[in-house]
Amino acid sequence: AITVDPSARGAKIDDTMYGVFFEDINRAADGGLYAELVQNRSFEYSTVDNGSYTPLTSWTAGGTAQVLNDAGRLNERNRTYLSLGAGSSVTNSGYNTGIRVEQGKRYDFSVWARAASGSTLTVSLKDASGSLATARQVAVQGGWATYKATFTATRTSNRGRLAVASANAAALDEVSLFPRETYKNQPNGLRKDLAEKIAALKPGFVRFPGGCLVNTGSMQDYSGASNWQRKRSYQWKDTIGPVEERATNANFWGYNQSYGLGYYEYFRFSEDIGAMPLPVVPALVTGCGQNKAVDDDALLGRHIQDTLDLIEFANGPATSEWGKVRARMGHPRPFHLTHIEVGNEENLPEEFFARFQQFRAAVEAKYPDITVISNSGPDDSGSTFDTAWRLNRDAKVDMVDEHYYNSPNWFLRNNDRYDSYDRNGPKVFLGEYASQGNAWQNGLSEAAFMTGLERNADVVKLASYAPLLANEDYVQWRPDLIWFNNRASWNSADYEVQKLFMNNVGDRVVPSRATTTPNVSGPITGAVGLSTWATGAAYDDVKVTSADGSTLLSDDFSGDAAQWKHTGTGSWSIRDGQYVQTDTAAENTMVTAGDPAWKDYDLRVKATKMSGK
Numbered sequence: 268a269i270t271v272d273p274s275a276r277g278a279k280i281d282d283t284m285y286g287v288f289f290e291d292i293n294r295a296a297d298g299g300l301y302a303e304l305v306q307n308r309s310f311e312y313s314t315v316d317n318g319s320y321t322p323l324t325s326w327t328a329g330g331t332a333q334v335l336n337d338a339g340r341l342n343e344r345n346r347t348y349l350s351l352g353a354g355s356s357v358t359n360s361g362y363n364t365g366i367r368v369e370q371g372k373r374y375d376f377s378v379w380a381r382a383a384s385g386s387t388l389t390v391s392l393k394d395a396s397g398s399l400a401t402a403r404q405v406a407v408q409g410g411w412a413t414y415k416a417t418f419t420a421t422r423t424s425n426r427g428r429l430a431v432a433s434a435n436a437a438a439l440d441e442v443s444l445f446p447r448e449t450y451k452n453q454p455n456g457l458r459k460d461l462a463e464k465i466a467a468l469k470p471g472f473v474r475f476p477g478g479c480l481v482n483t484g485s486m487q488d489y490s491g492a493s494n495w496q497r498k499r500s501y502q503w504k505d506t507i508g509p510v511e512e513r514a515t516n517a518n519f520w521g522y523n524q525s526y527g528l529g530y531y532e533y534f535r536f537s538e539d540i541g542a543m544p545l546p547v548v549p550a551l552v553t554g555c556g557q558n559k560a561v562d563d564d565a566l567l568g569r570h571i572q573d574t575l576d577l578i579e580f581a582n583g584p585a586t587s588e589w590g591k592v593r594a595r596m597g598h599p600r601p602f603h604l605t606h607i608e609v610g611n612e613e614n615l616p617e618e619f620f621a622r623f624q625q626f627r628a629a630v631e632a633k634y635p636d637i638t639v640i641s642n643s644g645p646d647d648s649g650s651t652f653d654t655a656w657r658l659n660r661d662a663k664v665d666m667v668d669e670h671y672y673n674s675p676n677w678f679l680r681n682n683d684r685y686d687s688y689d690r691n692g693p694k695v696f697l698g699e700y701a702s703q704g705n706a707w708q709n710g711l712s713e714a715a716f717m718t719g720l721e722r723n724a725d726v727v728k729l730a731s732y733a734p735l736l737a738n739e740d741y742v743q744w745r746p747d748l749i750w751f752n753n754r755a756s757w758n759s760a761d762y763e764v765q766k767l768f769m770n771n772v773g774d775r776v777v778p779s780r781a782t783t784t785p786n787v788s789g790p791i792t793g794a795v796g797l798s799t800w801a802t803g804a805a806y807d808d809v810k811v812t813s814a815d816g817s818t819l820l821s822d823d824f825s826g827d828a829a830q831w832k833h834t835g836t837g838s839w840s841i842r843d844g845q846y847v848q849t850d851t852a853a854e855n856t857m858v859t860a861g862d863p864a865w866k867d868y869d870l871r872v873k874a875t876k877m878s879g880k
């Protein structure tokens with residue numbers, strides 16, 4: 268039974284409570300949300316990005332074609348370019364199975380080229396069955412200049428190729444093919460189906476651009492030839508301005524990132540979908556397993572200044588130094604930035620916090636209305652997390668980001684996580700969470716957990732599932748909210764849950780109590796008197812069902828590394844909706860999948876007591 272007292276007033280829920288977290292992981296940007304169809308368009312792929320890359324990755328060459336890095340380059344930030352001999356050609360294969368074109372739709376080609384003695388480029392779209400559009404002739408003469416052509420596809424294909432052949436010697440760079448139709452038809456825009464799926468969630472905010480992507484790398488500036496090789500951290504100034512001047516970088520997730528989708532595009536997209544932009548800047552501590560604090564005051568000072576400049580880029584008048592850059596890019600009005608996060612999953616709490624305090628002081632001095640969000644560390648199971656929270660609480664930080672990825676069972680058991688959070692401490696930004704899997708069970712466990720977030724909306728102010736996007740052929744992380752390839756995209760069960768919550772954000776919580784439906788209202792508070800497991804037994808896929816067949820508890824242990832099976836040397840029971848290990852000598856060891864010793868057992872269990880919260 269559910270008891271609701273409509274006159275009682277629970278927490279107020281902010282419109283921005285639920286949002287999305289976009290990170291360029293799983294090729295979420297290039298080959299994903301960023302609509303560019305050519306892969307490695309500026310010939311900047313390098314073994315620094317990925318051991319298997321060459322500057323001609325995703326290109327095939329006919330005749331004399333070589334990538335050069337010399338004084339003949341397009342500009343100092345786009346250092347390599349293609350040199351084509353007379354009568355030579357190159358062909359790009361895009362992402363996944365190739366370049367996707369749809370019959371009747373238009374595609375805009377552009378290229379930077381030079382040909383001292385003049386040349387004609389023949390540009391064509393084709394697949395193994397032949398032409399996909401009428402070929403275009405582009406006359407090139409003199410030094411570097413940009414040239415354009417438009418195609419209308421005569422057939423639909425998922426395996427298209429873009430070929431450029433040159434009659435005489437020529438140099439090419441930034442070879443691009445964009446669908447005319449992008450989300451809201453913005454120039455240098457976003458792939459429509461993916462952007463629409465994100466927009467349909469009606470997110471309250473967009474956290475970007477990462478994740479581990481942000482707080483790893485050298486933190487050094489882009490400084491031309493001496494330091495042009497990548498693995499700098501993700502720095503917003505590298506990602507704005509004309510695309511051919513955005514120096515590409517090694518992405519933390521093992522590929523090249525073009526930055527074609529950069530800070531201007533993130534702000535613009537947030538505005539287009541009515542969401543609050545929430546950028547994350549690096550704090551000069553490298554996290555995500557690398558755990559190194561950078562001790563360089565000058566570098567720290569530069570990053571702090573970059574953060575102030577970022578706020579000016581977003582909010583400053585079009586006459587200010589960085590507001591002018593925004594205006595030049597096409598957006599004289601401000602983007603209304605109100606929150607900024609410093610750092611991500613910081614494993615070194617003291618080192619991080621000392622740097623965070625300097626960022627915070629500088630931002631608060633110049634922009635007192637901006638909320639500066641801090642971090643709580645990588646997970647909640649150790650002293651790193653506790654230390655981080657203590658530091659943040661003592662310093663009266665406004666908001667702290669915490670992350671967790673756990674089993675569905677964990678999410679069911681932890682519905683009450685925030686019931687006991689300090690009401691006078693920092694507010695919570697749950698910047699990343701997901702139950703491990705993309706099945707309905709995962710979505711439902713997240714939905715159950717989100718009722719706990721909502722009940723505590725006075726403390727939990729922002730929450731975003733992670734990661735948002737995955738290209739099925741380039742996966743570094745699963746589960747993910749939205750899946751895609753070069754021709755289609757599809758939602759996970761978790762997406763439907765997020766959509767349900769984001770499209771129905773309440774104004775205020777109406778306090779309620781439930782009995783006899785423990786899975787709806789929270790963790791089981793009584794005990795299920797499940798029997799003891801035999802000593803030495805191994806078990807997996809445990810499920811407890813009630814007499815009417817409904818599942819009370821199930822665990823496939825997918826939350827555990829490499830799907831290990833649990834081999835107890837002691838005894839186990841299930842109590843209060845969780846597994847309880849009653850013998851400290853119990854171990855988890857790997858059991859070979861398909862081992863003939865595995866058998867299904869059907870245990871009849873009698874509940875001794877069970878009640879809802």
Ligand code: AHR
Binds near residue numbers: 480612670
């Ligand atoms: O969401 C994927 C990764 O998970 C993020 O980059 C990182 O912050 C977390 O560890």
